[in-house]
Amino acid sequence: MSVSWAELLGDEPTAADEPERVGVFARLRDSLAKSRRALAAELQAAAFDPGDAEAWERLEEALIRADVGVPATAELVRRIEARGGASSLEDALVEEVRGLFGEPPRLRLDGKPSVILVVGVNGTGKTTTIGKLALKLNQHGRSVLVGAADTFRAAAEEQLEEWARRAGADFVGSPRGADPAAVAFDAVEAGRARGKDVVIVDTAGRLHTQANLMAELAKIRRVIAGRCEGAPHETLLVIDATTGQNGLQQARLFADAVEVSGVVLTKLDGSARGGVAIAIAYELGLPVTLVGLGEGIDDLRPFDAGDFARALVAG
Amino acid sequence: MFDTLSDRLQAALGGLRGKGRLDEETVSKAMREIRLALLEADVNVEVAREFTATVKERALGEDVSRSLSPAQQVVKIVHEELTRLLGAGDSRLVFGKPPTVILLAGLQGSGKTTAAAKLALHLRREGKRPALVACDLQRPAAVEQLEQLGRQIQVPVYALDRVDPVAAARAGVDAARREGYDVAILDTAGRLHVDEALMDELERVAAATKPLNVLLVLDAMTGQEAVNVALAFQERVAFDGVVLTKLDGDARGGAALSVKAVTGKPVKLASTGEKLDQLEVFHPDRMASRILGMGDVLTLIEKAEAAVEADEQAELERRLRAGEFTFDDFLASSKMLRRMGPLQGIVKMIPGLGRQLQGMDVDERQLARVEAIILSMTPQERRMPHIITMQRRRRIAAGSGTSLDEVNKLMAARKQMAKMMKQLGKGRLG
Numbered sequence: 001m002s003v004s005w006a007e008l009l010g011d012e013p014t015a016a017d018e019p020e021r022v023g024v025f026a027r028l029r030d031s032l033a034k035s036r037r038a039l040a041a042e043l044q045a046a047a048f049d050p051g052d053a054e055a056w057e058r059l060e061e062a063l064i065r066a067d068v069g070v071p072a073t074a075e076l077v078r079r080i081e082a083r084g085g086a087s088s089l090e091d092a093l094v095e096e097v098r099g100l101f102g103e104p105p106r107l108r109l110d111g112k113p114s115v116i117l118v119v120g121v122n123g124t125g126k127t128t129t130i131g132k133l134a135l136k137l138n139q140h141g142r143s144v145l146v147g148a149a150d151t152f153r154a155a156a157e158e159q160l161e162e163w164a165r166r167a168g169a170d171f172v173g174s175p176r177g178a179d180p181a182a183v184a185f186d187a188v189e190a191g192r193a194r195g196k197d198v199v200i201v202d203t204a205g206r207l208h209t210q211a212n213l214m215a216e217l218a219k220i221r222r223v224i225a226g227r228c229e230g231a232p233h234e235t236l237l238v239i240d241a242t243t244g245q246n247g248l249q250q251a252r253l254f255a256d257a258v259e260v261s262g263v264v265l266t267k268l269d270g271s272a273r274g275g276v277a278i279a280i281a282y283e284l285g286l287p288v289t290l291v292g293l294g295e296g297i298d299d300l301r302p303f304d305a306g307d308f309a310r311a312l313v314a315g
Numbered sequence: 316m317f318d319t320l321s322d323r324l325q326a327a328l329g330g331l332r333g334k335g336r337l338d339e340e341t342v343s344k345a346m347r348e349i350r351l352a353l354l355e356a357d358v359n360v361e362v363a364r365e366f367t368a369t370v371k372e373r374a375l376g377e378d379v380s381r382s383l384s385p386a387q388q389v390v391k392i393v394h395e396e397l398t399r400l401l402g403a404g405d406s407r408l409v410f411g412k413p414p415t416v417i418l419l420a421g422l423q424g425s426g427k428t429t430a431a432a433k434l435a436l437h438l439r440r441e442g443k444r445p446a447l448v449a450c451d452l453q454r455p456a457a458v459e460q461l462e463q464l465g466r467q468i469q470v471p472v473y474a475l476d477r478v479d480p481v482a483a484a485r486a487g488v489d490a491a492r493r494e495g496y497d498v499a500i501l502d503t504a505g506r507l508h509v510d511e512a513l514m515d516e517l518e519r520v521a522a523a524t525k526p527l528n529v530l531l532v533l534d535a536m537t538g539q540e541a542v543n544v545a546l547a548f549q550e551r552v553a554f555d556g557v558v559l560t561k562l563d564g565d566a567r568g569g570a571a572l573s574v575k576a577v578t579g580k581p582v583k584l585a586s587t588g589e590k591l592d593q594l595e596v597f598h599p600d601r602m603a604s605r606i607l608g609m610g611d612v613l614t615l616i617e618k619a620e621a622a623v624e625a626d627e628q629a630e631l632e633r634r635l636r637a638g639e640f641t642f643d644d645f646l647a648s649s650k651m652l653r654r655m656g657p658l659q660g661i662v663k664m665i666p667g668l669g670r671q672l673q674g675m676d677v678d679e680r681q682l683a684r685v686e687a688i689i690l691s692m693t694p695q696e697r698r699m700p701h702i703i704t705m706q707r708r709r710r711i712a713a714g715s716g717t718s719l720d721e722v723n724k725l726m727a728a729r730k731q732m733a734k735m736m737k738q739l740g741k742g743r744l745g
Contacts, residue, residue, distance in 0.1 A: 061360050064354055064360050064539070065359075065360050065539050066539070067357075067538035067539050067540075069355070070351055070354055070355055121536070121561070121564070122424070122426065122561065122589075123423070123424025123425060123426055123534065123561075124424055125423070125424060152589075153460070154459070154460040154461075154463035154464050154467075155456040155457070155459035155460035155462075155463055156456075156460075158455070158456035158459050159454070159455045159456035159457075159460075162455035162456060163455065176463075207561065207563060207564040208564065208565075209563070209564050209565045210563075240424060240534075240536075242422060242534070242537050242538060242540050242544075243534075243536050243537065243538055244357030244536060244537060244538025244539065244566070244569070244570065245355055245356075245357055245538065245567075246357070246536040246564065246565065246566035246567070247536070247538075249565055249566075250536075267422075267423065267424075267507070269507060269509075270422070270507045270508065270509055270540065270544075271508070271509055271540060271543050272538065272539075272540040275538075276538065295453075
């Protein structure tokens with residue numbers, strides 16, 4: 001069964017959650033079915049002979065094609081081999097992938113206000129994710145304020161403000177070129193003064209290789225931590241599912257700079273399967289918290305490792 | 316991270332020199348390593364397989380040049396083939412009866428809007444009169460973003476319809492024509508290649524504006540999906556080339572090879588930074604080295620060979636082997652280095668070093684100061700550094716317009732280098 005928003009937030013399930021429970025997997029499978037290649041054909045238990053070296057090679061290739069990467073693929077295959085032939089290949093793969101991701105995700109929002117810092121490279125969908133997250137939190141009874149600490153990209157503030165309006169969230173902006181740490185400070189202060197439950201801070205996209213910009217990000221985090229006990233409660237790294245093995249390097253360097261607590265995997269509605277999340281979980285132990293499945297405001301979902309693994313091998 | 320490909324091949328094939336010919340076993344071993352390297356660089360599985368098969372054919376039975384190990388020979392062949400594949404095709408833009416329409420298309424977040432502004436600036440600097448046309452009516456504030464960028468580079472932005480992208484494109488191109496601009500660059504909304512409705516809309520934008528150049532904007536970090544993305548866009552809008560973005564990161568960029576291999580369309584431009592003037596023509600050889608994870612070691616070797624005259628090189632080498640490293644040598648090597656081009660670029664080309672020095676500035680002016688200090692020494696001092704007393708150091712500092720501290724630092728650096736050179740000379744040099 002899929003993870004619901006109530007579970008993600010540690011709430012009692014409400015009527016609002018019910019429609020979310022059904023159809024998530026169907027939806028994911030549906031969008032992935034658009035892919036030209038049928039991974040399933042490679043993985044059907046009937047077609048798989050554990051004694052057939054070529055079959056193992058095809059499995060490896062299918063995982064590589066899903067961007068799982070060479071080391072994590074080798075590890076998965078090794079684990080599946082070690083299980084022997086007790087279960088079908090698909091079941092074995094799903095269980096091993098689940099094992100890699102560990103416990104279902106939780107958003108730790110126990111502060112007053114709780115602060116969520118959102119980081120990532122350019123163009124992964126940070127601002128869009130924040131808009132959708134703000135709406136979801138709002139629907140689940142949390143009052144939200146979003147702060148636009150992306151003071152670099154042209155019109156980033158306007159984009160976030162529009163999302164805040166749609167999500168019914170308060171908005172703290174800043175002039176372009178302002179010190180992003182100061183904006184983060186203002187947002188947290190405003191959230192506290194107005195008694196908000198959650199403050200979400202957007203940051204400018206930056207390549208993880210830009211040392212000075214990563215230092216700037218670390219400063220934003222320090223300023224937030226200094227203003228509010230236990231903050232930021234969550235630091236979410238947004239990764240585009242179309243990203244290849246560089247995603248691992250992104251996760252590594254962002255984690256070094258700002259202690260990332262979870263990954264948001266966006267744009268899973270394309271034909272990309274986002275296998276790099278497996279590489280990230282395997283090599284860095286970072287969980288995926290949320291997935292983005294489309295352009296609609298409802299298309300941000302709690303991550304479910306089982307669904308993800310099944311979609312990975314679905315046709 | 317991973318070892319460099321060169322190291323891995325060295326390990327797999329051994330460092331024996333002059334082995335004669337590349338035999339089946341050696342080549343097969345090498346191709347396994349090459350294939351892994353390509354996969355780690357996000358080259359598509361099928362493309363990697365096909366590429367290694369081609370290279371294998373060429374490599375089999377090839378003579379190993381006397382000065383190279385089999386591993387180096389294989390690297391050379393792979394690099395040549397990769398460069399050839401990446402470089403095939405015309406990378407120039409086409410211009411016709413004004414306004415020449417350039418359509419930019421791609422997935423969300425690939426960097427279309429920024430690329431549009433960069434391209435406009437690039438063309439303006441080449442003497443064209445470009446205008447930008449905002450056709451991304453999907454993403455909130457995308458039009459504002461383009462307008463702000465247009466103001467920064469002083470290029471007009473037409474946003475004449477806020478509802479229908481096809482109408483916005485048509486009206487924008489018409490306006491550019493009326494107002495005498497000779498290039499109209501269309502920034503379109505990001506779209507997923509599997510989104511029928513949006514791909515259809517893109518097709519209609521292209522049909523309405525008849526672009527002479529359709530460019531696919533591709534994020535260098537794209538993984539295995541690059542192939543499906545490229546094929547889908549090719550089917551709908553038959554793009555002429557690729558703009559590869561975010562190359563200033565550390566992605567190996569195998570997607571560029573995948574796209575080239577399956578569509579035959581060349582990479583025309585490469586975006587190498589956040590600043591609006593950071594758009595460059597594409598260098599296939601550099602990209603080949605990058606995909607293979609070798610830095611630009613080959614380019615560096617070539618540059619070094621071209622820059623250093625042969626006898627100069629031989630003399631320096633002799634002295635280094637002898638463990639001598641005077642200020643004259645210091646000066647000579649500094650000059651050689653400068654002849655090779657911008658230091659920043661050189662440093663980036665050295666495998667491994669590029670990453671270590673990320674974010675660090677190699678200051679060319681610093682090099683000039685070093686030269687000034689050395690030139691303020693007497694010939695005797697340059698040959699015999701040990702005679703430079705504190706009094707002489709003060710004189711040198713004053714003469715070169717630097718400080719005593721800087722002179723002291725240079726003295727220490729020379730000593731360090733002499734020591735290093737001596738070790739190198741005894742050991743591996745040559």
